[in-house]
């Protein structure tokens with residue numbers, strides 16, 4: 217079955233779907249995006265993703281291309297035309313197409329692109345055995361809380377992780393504290409059993425998986441602490457893990473080549489992955 221992409225009002229064969237060379241998303245990364253997991257045909261935590269999208273658009277002063285009800289119809293039509301039951305939906309909204317010039321163009325409609333793909337996610341082996349991360353300086357701009365498509369520092373760090381044989385890079389601020397991963401939020405479980413993740417200020421993207429998991433912690437009888445944590449704390453942690461829409465909750469068992477805990481996924485992360493899978497499955501079942 218051939219893939220279909222939505223571009224500015226039209227459903228096009230994926231191979232022919234494109235934006236103009238002077239689209240500001242292409243020229244300047246002047247665009248916001250979202251990635252939403254799809255399970256059992258349901259868009260997981262869709263309303264939270266839309267809320268974050270509107271926040272990003274508001275911070276960038278990009279107009280929404282249509283109302284939420286219409287956006288949701290486009291999402292469903294893209295899933296339907298691509299026959300996606302388990303996978304991910306990607307959407308990008310740029311400031312639109314205009315002659316290349318830094319100031320915002322006037323009277324230009326935003327560009328909307330929506331695509332979908334079948335499930336990729338982590339491998340069963342990565343879930344069972346955990347993954348490694350390396351630490352790198354966080355060289356991003358100071359507003360990573362905005363989900364913009366200017367991802368160059370993120371992908372450079374991810375490539376370095378890949379070349380080092382690691383799954384992800386955890387980015388470190390000037391104080392030696394972890395901000396987040398290149399495409400995931402970072403968590404540790406301390407020796408005291410506290411679940412720690414950085415507070416969602418302007419230094420990280422407030423992950424929707426992060427938010428969903430926070431909502432489940434109390435029910436699991438776990439104490440959440442939102443604060444910065446250092447690389448030394450990661451090395452001394454009992455457990456570590458990352459969260460994202462692509463990976464849900466994934467155990468992290470080594471940092472810069474050093475084992476975390478006993479080097480195997482611990483009981484807390486295994487429980488939390490299960491709890492999050494329950495949160496996802498409930499939405500798929502409600503479809």
Ligand code: PMP
Nearest residue numbers: 399400401421423424425460461
């Ligand atoms: N931080 C960054 C920098 C990301 O790119 C992502 C993935 N979009 C996340 C965190 C995790 O966010 P979410 O749980 O919404 O996928």
